[in-house]
Ligand SMILES: [Zn+2]
């Protein structure tokens with residue numbers, strides 16, 4: 520069976536381990552045909568905010584050099600793609616689009632972790648009250664931009680309720696599924712998310 524993986528972080532996001540080449544070698548050993556690197560995108564903030572789970576702007580060149588080097592070095596054994604996992608931060612989307620074009624990013628995956636911008640510190644994996652609806656609203660809005668190849672870990676919101684699917688959350692998932700179908704944006708089946716929910 521053709522194996523692919525498009526959701527791969529590197530140590531630059533501060534929550535992944537190992538060096539970039541080890542990921543490639545492991546993918547080759549396990550017969551993967553395509554390995555997409557998609558570390559958390561850097562942002563150019565209006566404020567002096569420093570993100571703790573994204574690479575910093577000045578770390579991007581090293582990421583790019585590394586992925587493009589590996590893409591070339593292992594091109595006979597595996598297809599490597601150069602991507603990013605990016606949020607939907609409405610006020611910075613023009614910047615992101617320009618940045619992706621300028622750097623010839625192969626693809627973006629949509630990881631909706633923070634509401635509005637992470638400068639506001641509203642983590643959607645712990646969203647309460649109006650931000651539960653806000654999670655689904657922003658998933659749908661982001662998917663409609665056409666910028667993302669797929670929606671990563673749609674189940675992130677379940678961390679807010681300890682895995683319980685309330686009527687509000689069920690309705691939200693229906694909206695995500697409908698948008699996925701209408702706009703042809705696939706949904707990721709995230710094994711880490713599944714493990715997290717099973718532990719609860
Ligand atoms: Zn991720």
Ligand SMILES: [Zn+2]
Nearest residue numbers: 604630671672
């Ligand atoms: Zn993510």
